[in-house]
Amino acid sequence: MRCEICGHENEQGKFCEKCGARFDTQLEEPVKIQTVDHQEVTGDLSNSSFSGVERTVNRETAVGSPPSLHVFTTQSPPKAASNGAVGDESAQTNPYLESAKQNSKVYLDYFVKGLKSPLAVTHKTGSEQLLNGTISMVIFAILFPLMIYLSVGSEARNFFSSSPFVDFALKPAFWLAVFMLLIAVYTFGAVKVSTNPKADLREIIARFGTMLIPFIVISLIAFLFILMGSSIGGAFLSISLVGGIFTIPALITMSYKREGPGGLDTLYAILLIYAAIFLTMLIIGDSIGSMFRSGNMFGF
Structure with missing residues (x-):
């Protein structure tokens, strides 16, 4: 068995007789790590509040095909507007207007029933x-x-x-x-x-x-x-x-x-x-x- 470190020919064993290197570690390829940082944007590109980062780590072995590991960081929620404004859905309606609408509906129902009988x-x-x-x-x-x-x-x-x-x-x-x-x-x-x-x-x-x-x-x-x-x-x-x-x-x-x-x-x-x-x-x-x-x- 030829040592990949020093080139010495060994008959048998787990270690090189000349340099002492372990033979089973030489069967593995060096680990290759590739880190790719990029920003995932699902909305407007000008919105800097979306900071999702994906990191890809590739590891090659001597036996199988290279697996892929994906790691995602948590996206930070968008910040509220500085003026404290909220959307139209949270806008409060006029209580007097709502009361007038409700009373009008009640009277209309009363009027129709009174007209029928x-x-x-x-x-x-x-x-x-x-x-x-x-x-x-x-x-x-x-x-x-x-x-x-x-x-x-x-x-x-x-x-x-x-x-x-x-x-x-x-x-x-x-x-x-x-x-x-x-x-x-x-x-x-x-x-x-x-x-x-x-x-x-x-x-x-x-x-x-x-x-x-x-x-x-x-x-x-x-x-x-x-x-x-x-x-x-x-x-x-x-x-x-x-x-x-x-x-x-x-x-x-x-x-x-x-x-x-x-x-x-x-x-x-x-x-x-x-x-x-x-x-x-x-x-x-x-x-x-x-x-x-x-x-x-x-x-x-």
Whole structure:
């Protein structure tokens, strides 16, 4: 066996007789290590925050093919912006806007159900629908004076008033809202003395607003006819106003079951409501007329 170190020929053994080198170590090739450093970039090349480094080590042996060993370093996360700005996903929405959207959605659902089955929904309506019922009453009070304002020509409006929108729309809307609230109070009193002594005023207002939903739709139909210049709009408007003032109190009074013996008969209770309504119309009519003549409408 020839020694690869000194060239001496040996007969046998594990070591060279001349230099003492071990024969089995000479079977292995020197280890070759190749280190390659390069940067792996998965995004923008200009972003220096990505610092992933791959190192490749190749080792050759005398027997097998050269294996490859890959070692990866951990990428450092991108740094946050210095101004502390965050993306659009973390941007906070306006809480008032979200609340308005939610309330609008609730009222729309309430409106659709009341339009489909007004009597059935009214029987199930409680004081928890007070806000929705109040909104319906306000909408009804605004629609009627607005239609009167639009039905009167601009020349006539300017002739009778220097502020026609205030005098023909805003002020009548205020008085009509007060009038509708008084009708609800009269209905509450009639229910108390006739069918249900434990009736709640908030529940009466909620039911009143629910009953107004079909008449609001009739008012909108009248509004469309008025915009088109058709006289049919006046007929629809009259139906809506008469139904809202006289029909609803009677239906609400009859929607309550009699809790016990005694109490005023339901028919007489409804007649009392009508009497109170006519008396209120006379009082409010005289007050509004005197305010128009004096040029002062409730001080505003």
